[in-house]
Amino acid sequence: MIDIKAYIESGILEDYLSGNVTDQERREVDCLSKIYPEIKTELNQLSEAVERYAFAHRVAPPAGLKDKIMAQLEFADDVKEVSVNDFPANKATEEEADETPVYKLDSRQPSFQWGWVAAASIAALIGSAVYFNARLDTLNTSLAQQNVELSQKNELIANLNNADNQFVTLKGVDKSPNSAVRVVWNPKTQEVQLNVLSLPAPAAGKQYQLWGLVGGKPVDLGVFDVNGVMQKMKNAPQAEAFAVTLEKSGGSPTPTLSEMYVMGKVSS
Amino acid sequence: MGLKLPKYDEGELVEMLRQQDRKAFSYLYDNYSDALYGVVLKVVRSEETAQDLLQEIFVKIWKNIAQYDVGKGRLFTWMLNIARNTSIDYLRVNRPEIQDIESAVYWVEEHQEIYNELDAKELREVVSQLKPEQQTLIEMVYWGGYTHEETAQRLEMPLGTVKTRVRSALRDLRKYFGT
Numbered sequence: 001m002i003d004i005k006a007y008i009e010s011g012i013l014e015d016y017l018s019g020n021v022t023d024q025e026r027r028e029v030d031c032l033s034k035i036y037p038e039i040k041t042e043l044n045q046l047s048e049a050v051e052r053y054a055f056a057h058r059v060a061p062p063a064g065l066k067d068k069i070m071a072q073l074e075f076a077d078d079v080k081e082v083s084v085n086d087f088p089a090n091k092a093t094e095e096e097a098d099e100t101p102v103y104k105l106d107s108r109q110p111s112f113q114w115g116w117v118a119a120a121s122i123a124a125l126i127g128s129a130v131y132f133n134a135r136l137d138t139l140n141t142s143l144a145q146q147n148v149e150l151s152q153k154n155e156l157i158a159n160l161n162n163a164d165n166q167f168v169t170l171k172g173v174d175k176s177p178n179s180a181v182r183v184v185w186n187p188k189t190q191e192v193q194l195n196v197l198s199l200p201a202p203a204a205g206k207q208y209q210l211w212g213l214v215g216g217k218p219v220d221l222g223v224f225d226v227n228g229v230m231q232k233m234k235n236a237p238q239a240e241a242f243a244v245t246l247e248k249s250g251g252s253p254t255p256t257l258s259e260m261y262v263m264g265k266v267s268s
Numbered sequence: 269m270g271l272k273l274p275k276y277d278e279g280e281l282v283e284m285l286r287q288q289d290r291k292a293f294s295y296l297y298d299n300y301s302d303a304l305y306g307v308v309l310k311v312v313r314s315e316e317t318a319q320d321l322l323q324e325i326f327v328k329i330w331k332n333i334a335q336y337d338v339g340k341g342r343l344f345t346w347m348l349n350i351a352r353n354t355s356i357d358y359l360r361v362n363r364p365e366i367q368d369i370e371s372a373v374y375w376v377e378e379h380q381e382i383y384n385e386l387d388a389k390e391l392r393e394v395v396s397q398l399k400p401e402q403q404t405l406i407e408m409v410y411w412g413g414y415t416h417e418e419t420a421q422r423l424e425m426p427l428g429t430v431k432t433r434v435r436s437a438l439r440d441l442r443k444y445f446g447t
Contacts, residue, residue: 014435017345018409019352020416030340047345049442050410051303054348056395058302059309061322066297069326076288137331 002203004038012204013043017050024207024225024249031201031226074134155230164188169197170242170264176200181262183210183233183242190235192221199226199261202246208261209251212239223251241265278343285333297326300344304351311355311412321358325351348411356413394444402437409434 015021016029033040159165164186172179180197194210202208210221210233221242222234243263245255275295276284284292304325309318328350336346395403404423408414414422420430 011431011435014438015416015431017438018434019349019413020409020434034339044342045442046438047342049438049445050348050406051342051344052445053395053406053441054303054307054344054411056392057306057310059306060302061305061319065319065322066294066301069297069323070290070293072323072327073293073330074288075290075293077290141334 002032002036004036007032007204008039008042010204013039013046016043017046027225027227028201028204032204035201074137078134152230159184159193159230162186166266168242168264168266170244170262172198172262173260175259176261179262181210181244181264183264184230185236185239185242185266187238190237192233192236193230194224194233195230196224196226196228199244201226205249206246207249207251208244209247209255211243211245211255212236213241213243214238215240218243218255220251220253223247223249239266279338282333282336282338282343285330293330296329300347301326303344304347307348307351307411308355310407311352312358317358321351321354325354328354352411352413395441397444398437398441402433402440405430405434405437406441410438 012021012025012029016026021029029039029043033043159167166185166187168183168185170181170183176199179199181199182195182197184193184195185191192210192212196208199208207223208226209223211218212221213219214236219236219239220234221236224231224233241263243255244261245252245257246259246261247256276292281292281296285296301322305318305322308321308325309315312318312321325347329347332350336343340346398406405419408419408422409416416427416430416434419425419434420427423430425433
């Protein structure tokens with residue numbers, strides 16, 4: 001439990017709004033404002049003050065700018081106007097009627113059919129092209145997201161395929177029974193990686209620290225943040241078990257055992 | 269115009285923007301462009317540049333609306349962040365040696381006489397309760413994206429003093445607005 005009042009009074013929320021915080025502090029504010037309604041309210045009131053200050057200094061941009069901006073954007077209704085589904089069947093019939101005399105002179109009766117089929121196909125093609133262009137942006141964005149996910153999964157598969165890797169699941173102890181952390185340790189290369197499966201958000205000024213147990217003694221393997229990503233920790237030449245404690249930001253030289261969250265033994 | 273009674277609540281508006289709704293964008297622009305333009309103008313001090321940047325900002329808002337997290341804060345705060353980052357990016361490239369923000373403040377104030385709309389008056393009266401120094405600090409830091417360090421250097425104040433005063437300026441502002 002953190003001292004909410006002291007946290008609010010520390011000025012961190014003001015710094016958050018002005019962008020004068022580190023990434024870790026930002027995540028901390030994001031997390032804490034989700035957990036504590038008092039912090040959320042405070043943050044909202046402060047942002048409202050900045051907002052009203054901006055509204056007090058409103059300046060109307062020149063007329064015409066709005067249209068200029070809107071011309072650069074794609075709206076759902078532009079796409080709809082030319083979408084394939086919106087081509088009414090009678091449109092093709094009109095085209096057929098228009099073209100009829102031309103083909104009659106040639107006495108190529110059957111080719112009208114082809115004429116309007118072709119016209120409709122081209123119209124449909126243009127419609128699709130416009131429609132798909134509009135979708136391309138969205139697809140590109142989701143592709144980028146999937147690439148990130150894919151590279152994370154590839155990393156995981158590479159870890160799984162490495163026969164030397166040991167997977168140790170650190171399970172929650174009494175203090176936090178639902179917590180879990182996965183450690184991937186390669187005794188050959190000594191590399192240690194870690195993936196947070198579930199841990200409560202650390203309080204202000206605190207950070208989780210990973211420890212390796214060697215001959216019953218804890219060895220510091222570095223601090224880490226609570227995120228979904230595989231994080232590289234310090235190398236461990238040996239380890240019988242791994243554990244995570246909550247320490248002051250930046251870590252401690254020795255673990256605070258009363259603040260242990262998860263622990264797992266290396267299977268031998 | 270003025271602080272119109274919102275037709276949509278923020279959640280509704282955001283949902284409509286995500287569906288690329290034309291009316292929603294029009295509403296967003298009508299309600300927020302003046303405030304964002306005022307901010308950008310004060311930071312870059314050129315009407316031409318501010319107009320280009322405002323276009324860029326609205327296009328970014330449109331393209332990135334999916335990333336806005338309603339649970340994380342107010343819509344305007346998120347948009348102000350985009351505006352601030354866009355202005356900073358511009359200034360970093362175009363005028364590395366910027367800039368005397370105090371003169372920026374006066375420059376815009378002169379111009380504001382022309383543009384300013386009547387109903388912003390009330391808000392401005394509230395703002396005028398802040399000391400000029402506090403106004404400068406708010407504009408530099410919350411709008412202009414100056415870091416505490418840059419502000420300290422620019423105003424020749426100790427860093428600790430800047431930090432304390434920037435925070436207390438916002439607290440006072442909040443008090444005056446009664447939010």
